[in-house]
Amino acid sequence: MAPFEQLTEDDLAQAWPLLSPEDRVAGFRMLRPEEAADFFLTRSTYSQVTILQGLSPNERQLWLRLLPPDDATDVIQEAPAELRSELLLCLDVKTRNEVTGLLAYAEDDAGGLMSPRFARLRPEMSVDEAITYLRRQVREKPETMNYAYVLDREQHLLGVASLRELLASNGTKRVEEIMQRDVLVATERTDQEEVARLIAQHDLAAIPVVDEEMHMKGIITVDDILDVFNEEATEDIQKLGGMEALDVPYMQTPVLPLVKKRVGWLMVLFVGGSLTATAMSRFEDAIAQAVILTVFVPLIIASGGNSGSQATTLVIRAMALGEVKLPDWWQVVRREFKSGVLLGLGLGAVGFLRVAVWEWLFDSYGPHYLRLAFTVSISLLGVVIWGTLAGSMLPFLLRRLGFDPASASAPFVATIVDVFGVVMYFTVAQLLLAGSLL
Numbered sequence: 203m204a205p206f207e208q209l210t211e212d213d214l215a216q217a218w219p220l221l222s223p224e225d226r227v228a229g230f231r232m233l234r235p236e237e238a239a240d241f242f243l244t245r246s247t248y249s250q251v252t253i254l255q256g257l258s259p260n261e262r263q264l265w266l267r268l269l270p271p272d273d274a275t276d277v278i279q280e281a282p283a284e285l286r287s288e289l290l291l292c293l294d295v296k297t298r299n300e301v302t303g304l305l306a307y308a309e310d311d312a313g314g315l316m317s318p319r320f321a322r323l324r325p326e327m328s329v330d331e332a333i334t335y336l337r338r339q340v341r342e343k344p345e346t347m348n349y350a351y352v353l354d355r356e357q358h359l360l361g362v363a364s365l366r367e368l369l370a371s372n373g374t375k376r377v378e379e380i381m382q383r384d385v386l387v388a389t390e391r392t393d394q395e396e397v398a399r400l401i402a403q404h405d406l407a408a409i410p411v412v413d414e415e416m417h418m419k420g421i422i423t424v425d426d427i428l429d430v431f432n433e434e435a436t437e438d439i440q441k442l443g444g445m446e447a448l449d450v451p452y453m454q455t456p457v458l459p460l461v462k463k464r465v466g467w468l469m470v471l472f473v474g475g476s477l478t479a480t481a482m483s484r485f486e487d488a489i490a491q492a493v494i495l496t497v498f499v500p501l502i503i504a505s506g507g508n509s510g511s512q513a514t515t516l517v518i519r520a521m522a523l524g525e526v527k528l529p530d531w532w533q534v535v536r537r538e539f540k541s542g543v544l545l546g547l548g549l550g551a552v553g554f555l556r557v558a559v560w561e562w563l564f565d566s567y568g569p570h571y572l573r574l575a576f577t578v579s580i581s582l583l584g585v586v587i588w589g590t591l592a593g594s595m596l597p598f599l600l601r602r603l604g605f606d607p608a609s610a611s612a613p614f615v616a617t618i619v620d621v622f623g624v625v626m627y628f629t630v631a632q633l634l635l636a637g638s639l640l
Contacts, residue, residue: 211237218249219453227256243268247276248450255285263292270345271300272317272426279309312397313390315430316411316420317345323352325360325378329371336365345423348407352381359410359418361385387412390419395434398427399524438522441606442515444471444613467614474617478503481621485628492639494567495631498553498578499624505549506585506623507616513538513593514615518607521597531598535591542590549586550579570638577627577634584630585623592619 209232218226230253233241242253242265250269254262254277266274266289278289278301290298300318307313321344323332336350350368352361361381371380387410388397401409401424408423437447446463448455455463482489482499489496517534520526526534557575560566567574593615597607631639 209233211241214241219451223252223256226252239268246451247273247280248454250277251280252454254281254289259288259292262289266292267294267297270317270343271297271304271319272315272345272420275301275304275314278305279314307390310394311390312388312392312394312411312422313419315394315397315426316422317426318420319344320408320410320418320421321347321350322418323350323363323377325352325354325376325381327377328373329368329375329377329380330373332363332368332377333373336368345421346408351410351418351421352377353418357417359385359387359412359416362410385410387416388422389414394430395522396524397422398430398434401427403524434522438518438608441608442518442612444468471613471617474614474621478617478620478624481624482628485624485632488628488632492631492635494574494639495628498581499627501553501578502581502585502627503620503623505582506589506619508589509542509545509586510589510593510615510619511612513541513590514596514612517594517597521601521607528598528601531595534594534598538590538594539587542587543583545590546583546586550582553582554579568639570635573634573638577631580634581623581627581630584626585619588622588626589615589619592622 209229211233214229214233217229221229226249230238230241242250245253250265254265257265266277269277274293274297278286281289290301293301303318304314304316319342321336321339323335327335332350336347340347348365350363350365351359352363354360361378361383362385363377363381367380368377386400386404386406388400390411390413392411397409400406401422406424408421410421411419413419440447444464444467446466448460448463452460517526554575557567557571557578561571596615596618600609601607
């Protein structure tokens, strides 16, 4: 890395995750002004707050005023409570009013994500007038100039006109003649995940946000949604791993809060694991008579847990993408049952061959090896079917109860399936091995 006095934007970006908050601010101050601006604007909201906390009030005002209202709102929401009022006062009057309005919305709602600055036109304008008017609006730094939104005098959204359409149209035409009236919108209270799905599904550069009476409130652009995708995907992945989602990046999370985020689920999984031990204790006599049965316990429960984890991961992701909704649960049951049967038959066949081949090569299981092979294969079939059904239905149950489906973590599903797998395996063993090994 270059000497500290010659620090560049790339140097600081590479070292950023490893630096303390104090070193981050010191490094930021060493950047040239144009590099510092680019660096600050491309940092995450959390990193921007870290920088602002280490700066003087005058410096905070300089950097905070570079941000558009929606990004400034994110920074103020992320900042410690005692710093928020001070940051709000750093903004100019117009931006402060805009940010105050955005702060009234929940952080995960479209209203909290939108920018109140957008290009707007009147329907009665001529195309030439519209282009001249848009040129004046550039000074207000709208979020995007790709689209201009056509509003009436009461600020109702009437339609949208692209800049390309305006430039290609006859200058005497009226805006209402070329605008697109069928506009896809989000409401102020639309969840950010739904907004992200709409933008991705319809390949939009921006989506307007309106209230219940179709008054235009702002727009959400695709670059805002990229942050949402990253945030939601990170949260879901962390929950799928069997822990609470982190509030700040991993490297900036102190050890104690990190432990608190993980210990709850570990305790739940420990209790679930103890149920597996309890289930096995109910079959102590069978285990004592045929110790060979214990050899296949890890195989049985791992297969069920893995199939359940696969199913829950597929369903949670499909829910996040809007491909699957609550009313689709029965279709999912049928699909996963068919999948479970086919997967179970495949694994059951492999389990049967495993016992038969080992008997042929090593004479491992004695004269009743065929019964043991059928016990393993039938148990695998049953536990895989159960795993796929349980794993696919748990996200639906959680959503129906109002919880995040991603809380159906893979370890949690595996623990549920383990208990059933043990009971099924030893029950099948008692039925098929009675009079031989048992």
